[in-house]
Amino acid sequence: MRNPSPSQNAEESHASSPAKLTSIQKEAVAKGIDLNALPHHVAIIMDGNGRWAKGKGFARLLGHREGYRTLRSALLNASELGVKYLTVYAFSAENWRRPEDEVAGLMKLIETAAKDELRAMHQNNVRICVAGRIDHVPEGLRKALLHGIETTKNNTGITFTLAINYGGRAELVDAIKAIINSGVPAESVTEEMVGQHLYNPTHPEPDLMVRTAGEMRWSNFLIWQSAYCELFVTDVPWPEFSKKELLEAVATFQKRTRKFGAVVE
Ligand code: FPP
Numbered sequence: 001m002r003n004p005s006p007s008q009n010a011e012e013s014h015a016s017s018p019a020k021l022t023s024i025q026k027e028a029v030a031k032g033i034d035l036n037a038l039p040h041h042v043a044i045i046m047d048g049n050g051r052w053a054k055g056k057g058f059a060r061l062l063g064h065r066e067g068y069r070t071l072r073s074a075l076l077n078a079s080e081l082g083v084k085y086l087t088v089y090a091f092s093a094e095n096w097r098r099p100e101d102e103v104a105g106l107m108k109l110i111e112t113a114a115k116d117e118l119r120a121m122h123q124n125n126v127r128i129c130v131a132g133r134i135d136h137v138p139e140g141l142r143k144a145l146l147h148g149i150e151t152t153k154n155n156t157g158i159t160f161t162l163a164i165n166y167g168g169r170a171e172l173v174d175a176i177k178a179i180i181n182s183g184v185p186a187e188s189v190t191e192e193m194v195g196q197h198l199y200n201p202t203h204p205e206p207d208l209m210v211r212t213a214g215e216m217r218w219s220n221f222l223i224w225q226s227a228y229c230e231l232f233v234t235d236v237p238w239p240e241f242s243k244k245e246l247l248e249a250v251a252t253f254q255k256r257t258r259k260f261g262a263v264v265e
Contacts, residue, residue: 022080024243031247039208039253041085042078043222043229046071048213048237061105066239068113077243079124079158081250085203086160087131089221093167107138110164114144118151125157131199132166133174161200168223171199198224205229208253212238212245230256 025035046067053063071088078086090110096103121128128148135142145162175197179189195201205225211217214235218226232249234241257264 024077024080024247025082027243028081028247028250031251033247033251034254035082037254038082038250039206039230040083041087041204041206041208042083042249043087043089043206043209043226044074045089045209045211045219045221046238046241047211047215049239051213052237052239060102061109063239064102064106064109068109070239070241071113072117073243074241074246075121075126075158075160076124077246079126081246084158085206086158087163087203087206087222088161089163089166089219091132091137091164091166092220093133093165093170094220096165107141110162111138111141111144114141114148114162118144118148121148121160122152122155125155126152127155127157127159128152129159129161129200129203131161131163131171133170134164137165159203161203163221166199166221168218168220172224174199194224207258208232208249210234210245210249212236212241228258228260230258 021029021035028035049063049067050060051063052066053060074088075086091106095106098106118128128145128151130145130149134145137145141164145164172194175194178197179193184193203225205227206222206229209218209222209226209229209231211231211233214233216233222229230253232252234245234248236245
C-alpha cells in the first residue's frame with residue numbers, strides 16, 4: 001500500500017462535503033454509487049493469474065507476482081472507498097496439489113509481501129487477519145503473518161483477511177470439532193454457535209463476493225458465511241482487476257434486491 005491517505009475511515013469519508021471524499025469515492029459518486037450503502041464485507045476469489053501469464057508467454061509465477069501488485073491496489077481502493085472488511089483467497093487447502101515449484105514460489109511471495117507491506121499497512125490503519133489452517137504453512141510465512149496480526153490488532157481501518165491454506169469445508173470441520181470438544185450436547189447446537197467457532201467469528205458475513213477470470217464457482221470459499229452474499233463475476237483475470245471493476249462490482253451489488261429468503265415487494 002502507499003503511505004497514509006487523508007482518510008481511511010468510512011464514517012469520516014461519508015461526510016456530506018464533496019471536498020472530504022477520497023478520489024475513488026468521487027468516482028463512485030459520479031457512477032451513481034451510494035456511499036452509504038456500500039458492501040460492508042467484500043470477499044475476492046483472485047482467479048486467472050496462471051491464464052494471464054500463459055497468454056503473455058510468461059511463467060505462472062509471474063502471474064502471481066502481478067496478482068500481488070493488483071492486490072495492493074485493490075486493498076487501497078477498497079479502503080479508500082470505505083469498505084470495512086476485505087477478505088481474499090490467497091491459497092486454498094486444495095492448492096497444495098499444484099506443482100511443487102509453484103507452491104514454493106507462492107508461499108515465498110506471500111511471505112515477502114507480508115513482511116514488505118506491514119509497515120505501510122500499519123500506517124494506513126489496516127487490521128490484518130488470516131483465515132485457514134496456518135499451522136501447516138511454512139514457518140517463515142506463519143511467523144510473518146502472526147507478527148502482522150499482532151502489530152495491527154488495534155487498528156481501526158479496513159480489516160484485511162488473507163485466506164491461506166483455507167477451505168470452507170475444513171473450516172466447518174474445525175468448527176464442529178471445537179463445538180464437540182467444548183462438551184455442548186448435540187441438541188443445543190445452533191447456527192449462531194457454528195458462526196462463533198469459525199476462524200474469524202467477529203467478522204460480518206461477506207455481502208459481496210467477487211470472482212475474476214469468469215468461472216461461476218465458489219471453490220470452497222467462505223461457504224458458510226456466503227450463504228446470502230451477492231456474487232459478481234468478471235471475465236477480467238485478477239492481474240488486470242482495477243478500480244473500474246471494483247466500482248462495477250459495487251454498482252451491481254447496489255442494484256440487487258437482497259431478500260434473505262423473504263418476499264420483498
Ligand atoms: C488463482 O489463479 C490464484 C491463486 C491460487 C493465488 C492468488 C495469489 C496471489 C494473487 C498472489 C499474491 C498474494 C498475496 C497474498 C501477496 P490461478 O493460478 O488459479 O489462475 P489460473 O486459473 O488462470 O491458472
